[in-house]
Amino acid sequence: MAKKDVKTASSKGKKAPVAAKAKHRAVAKKSPAAHPKTTHAVHTAKAEEGPKTAPSTKEAKPAKKSAQLDLSKSPEYLFKTFNDTSEIPVSDKIVGQVIGQERAVEVIKKAANQRRHVFLIGEPGTGKSMLGLALAELLPKEKLVDIISFPNPNDENQPLIRTVHAGEGRELVAKARIQTSQVFKNQNILMFILAIIAMIAPWWVRSYYKSDIMFAAFFLGGMMFLAAFIIFINLGKRGSLGKGDSPPKVIVDNYKKEQAPFFDATGAHAGALLGDVLHDPFQSGGLGTPAHERVVAGMIHKAHKGVLFIDEIATLQPHTQQELLSCIQERKYSITGQSERSAGAMVRTEAVPTDFVLVAAGNLETIKNMHPALRSRIRGYGYEIYMNDTMKDSLENRWKIAVFVAQEIKKDEKIPPFSKDAVEDIIEEARRRANRKNHLTLRLRDLGGLIRAAGDLAQEKGDKLVRKEHVIGAKRIARSLEQQIADKFID
Ligand SMILES: Nc1ncnc2c1ncn2[C@@H]1O[C@H](COP(=O)(O)OP(=O)(O)OP(=O)(O)O)[C@@H](O)[C@H]1O
Ligand SMILES: [Mg+2]
Structure with missing residues (x-):
């Protein structure tokens, strides 16, 4: 589901793409019919859930000839009387579209209210991903947040993490940008003037001394001076950036999202799931990108206040499952470089919040292979459901x-x-x-x-x-x- 933006149920357009990456397996399997569309519809829907939704006039489009059925009648009566499917109203909410999994639907509703984790075990194509999306859709509309990384003036390798209301992150960064760009603007004007002087001077010297040698000397000298000046300015820029006046970076952006995010981390590698700090080859020369700008949030962070869905959870590496367990327990997780030999491994942010509801899916084999502590955590703080087939x-x-x-x-x-x-x-x-x-x-x-x-x-x-x-x-x-x-x- 989720595929279109599967991710997501979360953002109307964006979330799915992120999740989609991790979803190769599921994507391949799934029908193009896709939840994302559904999801989208769901967000905007005012309708109540379940097939009891009042028939909407819009839905009746293909059914000009036939009116929508009155769903307050008994299913037996409805089945006997309908002529074709254009008379059947369809629920706008995903949870109302799940068929034959009454117990699972009940548990999903409960999990959404109480923010519990859910483990769905069952055959392929019985609606596990669908239930995950349904849960995201049902989550109480808590205030979403943006998460921002700031440079740390005391320790460049430990970027600071702050949260602000959803949508405010971008503003904050834009303001900080304007401030820093003002400083650099003045430097640019200065450089422009110097460049012009360096161009004109050799010609003036040539006409004054009538000597080509003097011209060449002034020309080369001017160029070297300019080059040295540019390097000097850039060093200063980098130096000051690392020390705290470089603009912050929004690492989790919930701009204009009114709905709890849904991220599908099926098959995700450690970096995509747990976050990463990118490698920077120029790190040692002081020319590099400051650490806080290289921080990338993982799906555990992006799913904060929403749903993290993981199918076939046992296929995650044992180490990754262990880390997942720890972020479920702590509800926060510092971002660090995932590759040991990269410059990012030196960096470790302050704790980043990861308060998501985990929806894990799989089959009986999954249970055998998954990290026992992770399973016991889900069982202890959530629900396990065996899907009907x-x-x-x-x-x-x-x-x-x-x-x-x-x-x-x-x-x-x-x-x-x-x-x-x-x-x-x-x-x-x-x-x-x-x-x-x-x-x-x-x-x-x-x-x-x-x-x-x-x-x-x-x-x-x-x-x-x-x-x-x-x-x-x-x-x-x-x-x-x-x-x-x-x-x-x-x-
Ligand atoms: N219980 C259900 N009610 C309504 N539609 C369903 C149900 N189960 C599956 N479908 C249909 O099948 C599609 C795929 O279902 P879904 O992706 O939720 O299955 P799944 O259990 O996650 O499968 P897998 O284990 O292969 O990931 C859905 O988009 C929906 O169209
Ligand atoms: Mg699935």
């Missing part, structure tokens, strides 16, 4: 699959609505994939793939409604790799 084949749950179809159509934005018999065929497929008598599968990402394939087929044919025949065609086309290989053997 099937649900009973009842009328009520069939209706949920119909709602799911409507949701996927809305997310996709391109495919036409499904007729009732097409939905019934999807339900039939959900029954088949459940591998359990009288149950429907909840591996909904895969089922979403079938919905999109059927939609594409209908669209190719120019049909305004996806019908049963499209779903049957899609089943044939969208066979999994394993099925295709099996087909080959049977042939």
